[in-house]
Amino acid sequence: MGRFIASENIPVLLTRLATDGAVWAPAELPDSGESVVFAPWQPGREVVLDRFTQMSPKELVLPMSERLLSFSYTLTMEGEEMEVESAIPGGHTVIFGARACDAKALVVLDALFHQDPETTWSDTQYRARRDDMTVVTIACVKGTADAACFCSSWENGTAEKAGSDVIIYPVPGGFLAEAVTIRGTEVTGWDMFDDSDQPLPELDTTDVVDFDGLVEKLVTPGVFSDLDFWGRESHKCISCGYCTYGCPTCYCFNIYDEMQGDRQGERCRSWDACMFYNYTVETSGHNPRPTIAHRWRNRLGHKFSYYPANQGETLCTGCGRCIRGCPTGVDIRDILRAAGEHE
Amino acid sequence: MSTIAREGVKATEPLRPEPATVVDVIEETPNIKSFRVVFDDPELMQSFTFLPGQVGQLGIVGVGESTFAISSPPSEKEYLQFSVMKTGEVTSALHELTPGDKVSLRAPLGCAFPTDEWKGKKVLVVGGGIGMAPLRCLFMHLMDHQEDYQRLQLIYGARTPRDICFTNDCKLWGEVEELDFITTIDTEHPEWTGRTGLVPHVLEEEAPDPANTIAVTCGPPIMIKYVLQSLEKLGFRDEQIFTTLERRMKCGIGFCGRCNIGPKYVCVDGPVFTLKELRELPDEH
Numbered sequence: 001m002g003r004f005i006a007s008e009n010i011p012v013l014l015t016r017l018a019t020d021g022a023v024w025a026p027a028e029l030p031d032s033g034e035s036v037v038f039a040p041w042q043p044g045r046e047v048v049l050d051r052f053t054q055m056s057p058k059e060l061v062l063p064m065s066e067r068l069l070s071f072s073y074t075l076t077m078e079g080e081e082m083e084v085e086s087a088i089p090g091g092h093t094v095i096f097g098a099r100a101c102d103a104k105a106l107v108v109l110d111a112l113f114h115q116d117p118e119t120t121w122s123d124t125q126y127r128a129r130r131d132d133m134t135v136v137t138i139a140c141v142k143g144t145a146d147a148a149c150f151c152s153s154w155e156n157g158t159a160e161k162a163g164s165d166v167i168i169y170p171v172p173g174g175f176l177a178e179a180v181t182i183r184g185t186e187v188t189g190w191d192m193f194d195d196s197d198q199p200l201p202e203l204d205t206t207d208v209v210d211f212d213g214l215v216e217k218l219v220t221p222g223v224f225s226d227l228d229f230w231g232r233e234s235h236k237c238i239s240c241g242y243c244t245y246g247c248p249t250c251y252c253f254n255i256y257d258e259m260q261g262d263r264q265g266e267r268c269r270s271w272d273a274c275m276f277y278n279y280t281v282e283t284s285g286h287n288p289r290p291t292i293a294h295r296w297r298n299r300l301g302h303k304f305s306y307y308p309a310n311q312g313e314t315l316c317t318g319c320g321r322c323i324r325g326c327p328t329g330v331d332i333r334d335i336l337r338a339a340g341e342h343e
Numbered sequence: 344m345s346t347i348a349r350e351g352v353k354a355t356e357p358l359r360p361e362p363a364t365v366v367d368v369i370e371e372t373p374n375i376k377s378f379r380v381v382f383d384d385p386e387l388m389q390s391f392t393f394l395p396g397q398v399g400q401l402g403i404v405g406v407g408e409s410t411f412a413i414s415s416p417p418s419e420k421e422y423l424q425f426s427v428m429k430t431g432e433v434t435s436a437l438h439e440l441t442p443g444d445k446v447s448l449r450a451p452l453g454c455a456f457p458t459d460e461w462k463g464k465k466v467l468v469v470g471g472g473i474g475m476a477p478l479r480c481l482f483m484h485l486m487d488h489q490e491d492y493q494r495l496q497l498i499y500g501a502r503t504p505r506d507i508c509f510t511n512d513c514k515l516w517g518e519v520e521e522l523d524f525i526t527t528i529d530t531e532h533p534e535w536t537g538r539t540g541l542v543p544h545v546l547e548e549e550a551p552d553p554a555n556t557i558a559v560t561c562g563p564p565i566m567i568k569y570v571l572q573s574l575e576k577l578g579f580r581d582e583q584i585f586t587t588l589e590r591r592m593k594c595g596i597g598f599c600g601r602c603n604i605g606p607k608y609v610c611v612d613g614p615v616f617t618l619k620e621l622r623e624l625p626d627e628h
Contacts, residue, residue, distance in 0.1 A: 068358050071404040073445065082362040082383070082445040084404060112598065117354035121596040124356050220605060224625045252600030255358070255593045259405045267358075267404065272599070280601050282591045283431035286564070288604070288627040297625065298603070306606035 003188045004196035006174040012192040014041055014096065017134065021092025024060055026053045041096065049097055049138050049170070052146070056102050056248030056321065057095045061109065061129045065270035068125065068255070072264040086124050087266075094134045101151045101319035103137045103163030105248035106130065111311040112251070134183055137164040138175075141201045148320030149206035150333055158203040160317075169201050176200055206318065209333050211304075214340045218305035223342040227293050233335045234296035236328040241273030243322035243330070249303070249315045252279070274299050300335060351382070351391055351399075351450045357596045360400065360408065360447035361387060365440050366422055371508040372501075374429045375473055376438055377414065379422040380446055391450075393417055395458060395481040396587055396615040399450030400595045401425050406436040408447060410592045410610065412477035414509075416484045423450065426476040426508060452595045453614050456481055456585060458488075461557050465494040469570050471542050471562025472501055475508050477587045477614075478561050483512075489521065496523035496551060500542035500566070503528055504535045525549065543569035546577075553578040559585045564628070571618060581619035588614045588628075604628065 005013060017023050018041065025047045027039040036048045038057045067087040074081050095102075113126035140149075140158040151157050161167065165184040168175040176198055179185040217223050244250040254272040259265035272279055275295050281287040289295050307315035316332075323331050351361060367379035380401070382388040393413060402408025409431075415424035429438045440446065458481070466485055470478040478497075485495050497516065501507040507526060516524045527538040527545045538545065542562065551558075558579050560570045567586060574584055590602035590609040597611040605624040607613065621628070 069360075069404075071447075079443065080445055082404065082447070084359055084362060084447065086356045086359045120354070121352075121357040121598070122355055123598060124358065127355070220623060220625050224605070227626075251598075253593070253598070255407070255599065257405050257407050262405075265405045269599075272601070274600060280591055282589070283434075288590070294627060298627070301605065301625070302600075302603070306603065309606045 002196050002198065002200070003177040003179075003193040004171075004174055004198065005168070005177055005193050009174070009192040010047065011043065013187075013190070014047070015043060016190060016192065017094045017096065017136075017187070018043075020134070021094055021132070023094040023096055024057065025096040026051070038095070038097075047097060052099065052321075052324075053097075053102075054321070054325070055246060056105060056319065057098050058102075058105065058109075058248045058251075060093050060095055060133075061106060061113075061126055062251055062253070062271070065268055066125060067266045067268050069267040070264070071267065074263070089125055089128045090132075092132045092134070093129060094136065096136045098135055098137045098164070099140060099319065100137055100156075100158055100160040100164070100167075101149075101317040102248050103135050104151075104160045104317045105319070106135065106163040108249050108311075108313045108315060108317065109251060111313045112307075134166075134187065135164050136166045136168060136187070139167050139169040139201075140204045141170055142204050145204040145206045146320065146324075147207070148323040149204075149318060150209055150320060151318035152206040153209040153211060153318050154314070157205060171198060171201055207333070209318075209336050210340065211336075214336065215305060215308065217339055217342055218301055223339050224297060224301060226342065227297070229338070229342060230297040231291070231293035233338055234292050234330065237275070237292050237296060237330050238328055239275045239277065239292050239295065240327060241275045242325050242327065243332070244273035244275055244299075245271060246321035246325045248317060248319055248321070250274075274302070296335070300332070300339065304336065351387060351448070352452065352596075357449070358594060360402065360404070360449045363446050363448040365442050365444045365446060367442060368440065371426060371510075372506050375426060375508055376429075377424050377426040377508075378437065378440065378446070379415070379424050380448060381422050382448065389420075391423075393451035394455030395484040396454070396456040396477055397451035398453045398477075398595070398610075398614060399423065399425065399448055400452065400592075401427075401437070401450075402433055402447045403436050403440075403445070404447045407433045408449070409433040410452070410589075410595060410614075412480065412587065412614070413450065414476040414479045416480050416487060418484070418487045423448070426473065426479075428473045449595060453610055454612065456559065456587075456615050458484060462491045463555075464492060465496070465551075465556040466492055467551050467556055467558045468495075468497045469542060469546055469558065469560040469562075470497070470499045471566040471570075472506060473508065474560075474562030474566070475499055476561075478559065479509055479512060481559065482516075486516075486519075486522070493555065494523065495521075496549075498525045498527065498542060498545055498549065500527045500529065500545065500562075503532055541569070542566055543573040546570060546573045550577060553580070553583060557583055557585065561587050581622060582617050584618040585615060586618065586621070588616060590614075
């Protein structure tokens, strides 16, 4: 027996979820044309579940900018003392209306940022957020996927459940709900849900990039040794970095300090992008990845070769945001396919 | 070969530095200063261990931090030394420091020279300019365990006599009979009576036998390039040659993304690499 929630009960569900913590749900950005982004939900705010969000919910685990530490200097009888404290985010977060690709992306990021501190480093702020989070995913049923989607390139495709607590499936009059985790069972047990014996609707399928043999090609020597290939394939790119900001799995960051007066301040981090020249330029002026060709080789290499080798996950979930949003029409699938055909 | 030593960087708070205090500043050259620092937490200072080649994120909270090799040897328990060339924002701020000033430190980070695996071999160390910083630590560590190695040889070059770092150490090393130590400057100079010639040339003149020998080099990229060619000419194989790399780094723990060469992160998989390892990576040096 499944569970069903009527469309008019969605605000009831959101209100209940909001008693646990901050609920972020897709909403139309005011004065932005029709852009849909994850925004803090408040009673009365309309949730948009029939369009893709322009940005992924990544910012709820890795904010665009956030405080890492606070520090202060104090003068004592013994001399100057310095205190440094980690900023630890608190409070539950609910991501409502993620797609399967967005939820999977969280699991992909966990592979780096949420490793076992007994064996390696573990990110303080990321871990705090991930450990206190509910993810409600909306399934991509038939007719949802667009031309940029390519999650079916992976085994589970639109049926991927990793990262979701609950998956809701649009059906006439409301949504069928499937619990994935214990938290999911708790949520779907609430009384705004009813029992239902409706079968789950059929899911959509997307474009497929064939990864067979690709990982073997993305090596040195091999396609990585052919910089001309990367120059040809990335000739349209203007290095704007949109693809990295829109990406649910791109995580590179910069660290910088901000003083508040001259006795205290904060160390912060903000999103960075591997497509920027300044990302790798050294003080001497030397830049190990000086051209867009170098940076594309690294971007694709990181996603489809280095991260899989180091973290066991592809650093891409096929969400298509980099394709939909690229101002010059670069399509990562074209480059992947060309790399696969590289002799 | 990545080693994670935990004193000084907490696994669950890897970006939080420990407060430390500058106890001594040594002016090495007109633009290089060595800073001797001590963790403010005496227990941490006492338990702190590291291996030669490992680095630290030294900085000033409010300005930022940068990656520097620890230039003092592991046997030095009184302080940790970092030798810093004034080049950018953080290094310029560090150069303003005087004893008593506070610094922030995350150390040790990165992996070390596998000195245990070198036991019974000859070790040839070839350094240039500020590249001597990690090599000073390594060389002093090797000297601490001299009986474990067949022979220790150091060739250290600088542009002019004034650019030679660690002059006191150089004097001491020059007096140790069992050591094969050569300092050279690039061209003749009125203040210099010692050897002259570019490091790769001196290396070829000395022509060390590659048999059962490990070669370690660090210095300006152009010097490294020619030293590697000279070593190859002398018959050294790629797996006998070690170097330690520098990169723009932020986090030091393999998270922020920028210091990778292919799948290897200089901050965690390095900074120490063999030439063999580097040849398998994309050409992004």
